[in-house]
Amino acid sequence: MEKQELKGKEIKLMKGNEALAEAAIRAGLDAYFGYPITPQSEVMEYLTEQIPVRRGLVLQAESEVASINMIYGAAGAGARVMTSSSSPGMSLMQEGISYIASAQLPCLLVNVMRGGPGLGTIQPSQGDYFQAVKGGGHGDYKLFTLAPSTVQEMVDFVFEGFRMAEKYRNPALILADGALGQMMEKVELPAEGEFPHVIPDWATTGKKAGRKQNVITSLFIQPEKMEQINIDLQAKYKAMESEVKSESINTEDADVILVAFGLVARICMKAAELAREKGIKVGVIRPITLFPFPTEVLNTTADRVKKFLVVEMNAGQMVEDVRLSINGKADVQFYGRMGGMIPDPEEILTKLESMMK
Amino acid sequence: MEQFLINPDCMVYDNHPVTLTGEPYHYCPGCGHGVIHKVLMEVVRDLGIQEEVIGVAPVGCSVFAYHYMNVDMQEAAHGRASAVATAIKRVRPQNYVFSYQGDGDLAAIGTAETIHTVNRGENILMVFVNNAIYGMTGGQMAPTSLLGMKTSTSPYGRDAASMGNPIKITELLAQLPGAYYVARHAVHTPNAVRKLSKAFKNAFEYQKLNRGTCFIEVVSNCPSGWKMSPVQSIDWIEKNMLPMFPLGDIKVPDPKTGNPVMVKNN
Ligand SMILES: Cc1ncc(C[n+]2csc(CCOP(=O)(O)OP(=O)(O)O)c2C)c(N)n1
C-alpha cells in the first residue's frame, strides 16, 4: 500500500480511544500487539486501518497472553511498542507484565477499565487501581502509571508514557476508563516524526562480532543475584518518584479536599463548584501519576486542611494510599460507586454536606 | 608410543563451535538437550549467520539455553516462546529467529501460541524437544508422555481415559497452511544427529524465503525423569518413543513449485 506522508500538528474532535491510537502513531510506534475487548477495541481498529498506510506494524494476537508476550519480544528487540486492553484482558497479561518489569523492558500498556470483578460490565470503572499500582502480577515491581482525565491527556500521556518507559527501562501504564475511551473531545495532536527512538544497545538485534551476546531474561537463579536485581529495581522506582505529577485546584482556602483521579476528578471539580456556591470551600487534588503517588502534596496539604474526601469508581482503593500519605493528620473519608456506575456531582455534594455538618 | 589414537576432529568434548559459549552444560549426563544445542549452533556457524540469529529460550530444562548458545537470546515465559519469537521476527525481519521449547512448554501451556504462530506462518524456526516428560520440575507427566508411562504425576501409568492420549502436535501443526517445513528427528544415534543437522540447515535456509514456519520436533531423552541410565534411555527411545513418534519429514517444500506438500505415509 502507498505510504502517506508524516502528519503535521492538528486540532481535531476525537474519541478517546482513537485519539490515543493516533497519538501512538505520531509518537513513532513501531509495533502494536493486542486482542479485542470492549471498551477499547477502537484502539486496534484504528491502528489496523492507519498503520498499513502510515508506519509501524499491528498484529491481532490470539489472546492477551500472546499479545503481552509479543510486547516482551518486540521490546526486547529494541522496538517502541504498545498494547491496550480492558480489565479482564489486563488480568490475563499480569504474568507477562511481571516478566517485562523484571527484564526491564520499556513499553506502553493501556488499560481502559471496565467494571468487575469477573466478566463484569463494559461500563467505566476504576476497579483496577490496586492491580495497576500494587503490582498486579507476582513479585515486587512497579509500573509508571499515568491517569488521564481528558481526551487530550489520552494523547499527551502516550508521549509521556514512552518517554518514562524508555528513560527508566520500565513498562509504563495509562490507566483510563471506559468513559474516557468512548467520549469525544477536542484534541491537539503533535506533529508526527518528532519523537525519535534509537534502538538500545542492550536489545537483541543479532550478536555482532566484537560485542558480547545480548540476553533478555527475568531469570536470576542465585538468590544473591536476584536480591541485587530487586535492590536495583527498588532504586529505580525510588528515582522515578522525582517524576510525580498532580494537580491542585482551589486548595489554598479549602476546608475540605476532594481527591480523585481520571474522569472522576473532573466530576469532583464540578462538585466543588456546586459546593462553593453553597458556601462550602472545597478544593480538589488530582493525582496524575498514580505511581509515583503524590504523597508529598497530600501530606503537606493535610497540615492545614483537616477533611479529605476520596471519590473513586470502586470500593475504595486509592483511598488507602491517600490515608498512608496523610498518615493520620486529617480525617479521610471515602465515597465510591462500583460496577460501572459513575458518581454525579450532586451525590458528591450531598456527601460533602454531611461531612461539614 | 603413539600420541593420537583418536583423530582430533573426532574429539567431541573439545570441539566447540564459536557459536557455543563454552560454558559447561548443567544438563544431566546423557541428556539430549546438550546435543541438540550443539547441532543447532554448529549449523548457525556453518551457515555463517551468528550475527543475524536471535533465539528464544523456554521455561524447562533448557531455560538457560542462552548460557550455551552464543547468539542474542530472549528468555520467554512458560509456553510463550513462539509469541516472543513472532514479535522479534516481525520487528526484525532481516534476522533469523528461532524458538526452542520442550513438550510441556510447547504442547501444553503454550498450545494456543504454538498453533497460532504456525497458523500465521511466522517465518521462524520452531525447535520442539520432545522428551515425553517435564524434566525441569522433576518428572511429571507431559502432554506427550506415552500411554502406560509412569511419571511422578501418573504413578500408575498414563491412562487414556482419565489423562488423555499423547498428543502428536507436530502432525497437527503440519495440517496448517502456515507450516512450510515440518519434520521429526532424533538425537539417539550419530546418524540421527546428522539428519537433524541437515534439517536445521534446511530450516534456516527456508527462513530466507519468507514462506512460513519451519517446525522441527526432536525426539529426545530424559534419563533422570525416566529413571534410567543414559544407555537404557536410548533403547527406550527406539522401543517406545519412535513407534509413537516416527521419524522423518512430514511436510516439505515441493522441489519444483516450492509449495509445501505433505509427505505420503506420514
Ligand atoms: C506459569 C508457569 N507454570 C508452571 C511452571 C513450572 N514449570 C517449569 S518448567 C515446566 C515443565 C517443563 O517441561 P518441558 O517443557 O517438557 O521441558 P523439559 O524440562 O522437559 O525440557 C513447568 C511446569 C512455570 N515455570 N511457569
Ligand code: SF4
Ligand atoms: S531432567 Fe531430563 S531433560 Fe532435564 S537435564 Fe536432566 S535429563 Fe535432561
Ligand SMILES: [Mg+2]
Ligand atoms: Mg519435556
